[in-house]
Amino acid sequence: MKLKTNARALKGTVTVPGDKSISHRSIMFGAIAHGQTRVHHILRAEDITATIQAFQALGVKIEERGDMVCIQGRGFERLRPARKPLNMGNSGTSMRLMSGILAGLPFETSLYGDASLSRRPMDRVAQPLTLMGAEIEGEGERFLPPLKIRGGRLKPINYQLPVASAQVKSALIFAALQTKKGQVSEIVEKELTRNHTEEMLQQFGGRLKISGKRILVPGGQRLEGQEITVPGDISSAAFWIVAALLIPESNIQLKNVGINQTRTGILDVIEAMGGQVEVAERTELSATLKVKYSALKATKISAALIPRLIDELPILALLATQAEGKTVITDAEELRIKETDRIAVVADTLQAMGANVLPTADGMIIKGKTKLHAPKKKISTYGDHRIGMMTAIAALLVSEGEVILEGSQAISTSYPTFFDDMETLLAVDRKDEG
Ligand SMILES: O=C(O)C1=C[C@@H](OP(=O)(O)O)[C@@H](O)[C@H](O)C1
Ligand SMILES: C=C(OP(=O)(O)O)C(=O)O
Numbered sequence: 453m454k455l456k457t458n459a460r461a462l463k464g465t466v467t468v469p470g471d472k473s474i475s476h477r478s479i480m481f482g483a484i485a486h487g488q489t490r491v492h493h494i495l496r497a498e499d500i501t502a503t504i505q506a507f508q509a510l511g512v513k514i515e516e517r518g519d520m521v522c523i524q525g526r527g528f529e530r531l532r533p534a535r536k537p538l539n540m541g542n543s544g545t546s547m548r549l550m551s552g553i554l555a556g557l558p559f560e561t562s563l564y565g566d567a568s569l570s571r572r573p574m575d576r577v578a579q580p581l582t583l584m585g586a587e588i589e590g591e592g593e594r595f596l597p598p599l600k601i602r603g604g605r606l607k608p609i610n611y612q613l614p615v616a617s618a619q620v621k622s623a624l625i626f627a628a629l630q631t632k633k634g635q636v637s638e639i640v641e642k643e644l645t646r647n648h649t650e651e652m653l654q655q656f657g658g659r660l661k662i663s664g665k666r667i668l669v670p671g672g673q674r675l676e677g678q679e680i681t682v683p684g685d686i687s688s689a690a691f692w693i694v695a696a697l698l699i700p701e702s703n704i705q706l707k708n709v710g711i712n713q714t715r716t717g718i719l720d721v722i723e724a725m726g727g728q729v730e731v732a733e734r735t736e737l738s739a740t741l742k743v744k745y746s747a748l749k750a751t752k753i754s755a756a757l758i759p760r761l762i763d764e765l766p767i768l769a770l771l772a773t774q775a776e777g778k779t780v781i782t783d784a785e786e787l788r789i790k791e792t793d794r795i796a797v798v799a800d801t802l803q804a805m806g807a808n809v810l811p812t813a814d815g816m817i818i819k820g821k822t823k824l825h826a827p828k829k830k831i832s833t834y835g836d837h838r839i840g841m842m843t844a845i846a847a848l849l850v851s852e853g854e855v856i857l858e859g860s861q862a863i864s865t866s867y868p869t870f871f872d873d874m875e876t877l878l879a880v881d882r883k884d885e886g
Contacts, residue, residue, distance in 0.1 A: 455847035455855040457826070461701035461876040462577030468689045470682035471497035471710045472866050473618070473648050476503050476545050478680045479514070480553065480626070481656045482523030483507040483531070489523040489675035492707075494682050498865050499543035506550055509534035510561075517886045525677045526554060528630055530781030538600065539564035542835070542865050544572055544793060545619055547597065549649075551577045552623030555773075557585035557603040564598035568791045568835050574599055576615055577623045577685055584609050584627050584637075606630050606792045608637040608671060615786065616643035616858050625649050625669050629658070641665040645759040646786070650799050683710035683738040687763045687838075691716055692877060694771045695845045696743040697727045704877055706741040715759030721768060724751045725775055750777030750820060763790075766798045766842040771805040772818035774849070781815035791836040792866075801831060801839060804854075826853030833857060837865035844874070 474885070475495040475814040480503065482489030490886075494500065496519075501681050504521070506516050511532040530552075540547040540563055554561045564570070573594040582588055584780040587602040588595065608631045613620055621639060626649075628637035644665060653660055656675040689709045696702035711719075711731065712796065715838055726749050730742040753761070761768065765787055771777035787794040799811040804827040808819040826845055833840035840863045848854035863870050 453857055453860045454846050455845050455857050456878065457850040457853070457855055458469060459699055459848035459878055462610065462692070462696045462699055462704050463702065464704040464877055464879060465707060466873045466876055467662070467686035467707040468692070468709060468873070469497070469639070469867060469869060471685040471795065472497065472499060472687065473545065473579050473646055474652070474710070475500045475681045476549060477504045477648050478682060479507060479521070479523060479678075480790070481510045481652050481675065482525055483510070484553065484626075484629075485525035485656050485675035485677045486527050488527055489524070489525060489677040490524070490679050491521045492681045493519060494521050495685065495866070497868050498541055499546060502539060502541040502543045503546045504549070506538045506540070509536065509538055519836060522531050525532065525806055527674070528553070529558055534561055535857045538872070539660050540565040540569060540597075542566050542568055544569060544790070547599070548577050548619035549622050549626065551581060551588070551599065552626035554601040555581040555603050555627045556586060556606045556679060560600060560602045562598055562600050562835070563772050563828065568632065569854065570597050572596070572789055576617060576620050580609060580611050580624055581627055583611070586627070595636040608635040612640045613642045616645050617647070617786070618645035620855050621645060621667070622642050622649040625633065625653065625660070626669070628669035628671060630672055631671030635671040638667045639667045639669065641667070643756050643759050644714060646712070648712070660826065666794045675741060684708045685866070686710050686718065690764045691710060691841045691845050691870070692768045692873070693718065693722070693741065695877070697746050697771065697849060698774050698849060699721065702743070702745045706743070706744050708738045708850060709741050710737060711739045712737075714760055717757045718764045718768065720757065721751060721753055721761065725749055748775035749777045750779040752780050754782040755873065758786075762786060764837060766794055766838045767845065769802060769809065769818055770842055770846050773802055773820050773822055775820045776781050779820070782812070783814055785814040792834045792839060794836070794839070797834050797836065797839050798842070800842055802846065804828070804831060805850065824849045826850050828854050830856040830858050833859040833862040834861045835859055835862050836863045841867065841870055844870070
């Protein structure tokens with residue numbers, strides 16, 4: 453598709469779609485709880501559809517009613533074998549979290565995904581789940597999908613995570629819940645990662661103990677269905693935050709954005725760079741973010757901050773190309789095993805548009821500010837939604853020539869209404885032109 457270029461001010465208000473991580477988990481907790489769960493403002497996107505269809509295949513009744521989804525929970529004990537292999541599409545979260553649930557179920561399930569997911573390592577969940585007693589097959593040493601999981605009686609685990617991953621932590625929490633009453637699993641994180649599984653477990657009436665990076669999960673718990681409202685996804689809001697910071701005279705409001713502490717690393721980075729983002733109308737879960745065009749300076753992004761903004765690193769790399777000085781991102785080697793190798797692909801894409809981005813083993817060094825120009829060739833999403841959205845925002849900064857994006861369909865993975873929201877925020881622009 454031909455991307456919009458040479459944008460003038462972004463103005464107005466947008467409510468971003470529901471949080472992807474919380475949407476996945478609301479389906480999963482709804483399915484393993486007893487009784488009905490109703491989920492409001494759930495994300496309508498391909499990754500969530502994969503999770504919904506997987507549980508339907510395991511015998512769970514899930515109905516979509518407008519912007520609400522209704523789940524008739526069956527408890528772990530009444531989930532039944534799927535007739536066919538489960539298609540996890542592009543979604544790492546679906547495959548890894550489902551593995552933790554399937555590890556305790558007394559039957560065999562096969563899981564597969566698209567070309568991108570088929571390259572992503574599943575050993576990080578397969579190893580600890582095998583220690584707990586599941587039988588898991590994958591391809592090669594890294595357990596690439598397709599996976600075969602034969603679940604059974606699980607033993608509790610005492611496990612130090614070798615990687616900072618909320619997906620692995622969550623899979624182990626789901627598995628730990630299926631050990632016997634009286635047994636306790638201990639999971640120790642490498643770095644604090646998003647804590648939605650821990651929060652939602654408690655919301656569904658479950659118990660766990662958290663002290664710093666250590667989590668104790670008792671087995672044999674019974675969960676009860678709940679009414680859930682999903683806040684907007686800060687990882688989706690990130691694209692508009694960056695666009696408004698970079699385009700002169702912009703002034704926008706993003707309503708109902710989730711501000712869970714484990715997810716707001718982007719706001720800390722922007723503050724350090726001198727960007728103007730006001731957090732207003734704050735409730736326990738969400739806030740309105742008011743963002744204005746700002747002059748920016750370079751910063752460092754590393755260590756404990758990385759898991760708090762892991763999915764925002766592509767769009768933050770674009771932000772850094774427009775900041776004065778050298779931005780250094782380190783400790784982000786996890787980016788290499790996302791939907792694409794996001795270190796390589798971000799560097800290639802931004803370089804093709806004239807930015808000074810040097811990929812390193814575990815991050816990037818970005819020198820700003822550089823004027824972006826149209827790339828000489830068509831540019832690709834490489835099948836990665838976040839790369840597609842980053843490219844679409846970068847194109848807004850290009851003043852001459854065309855930017856053609858191939859594979860824009862990938863954006864539906866997490867944000868099918870992305871271009872509609874872009875239209876809304878650029879509406880003032882269009883009126884001027886007309
Ligand atoms: O638990 C989750 O919902 C997610 C965790 C992160 O992955 P890792 O656990 O692999 O870091 C993140 O990148 C992904 O988009 C969603
Ligand atoms: C990495 C992502 O998702 P997943 O791991 O679920 O594919 C993402 O949304 O950027």
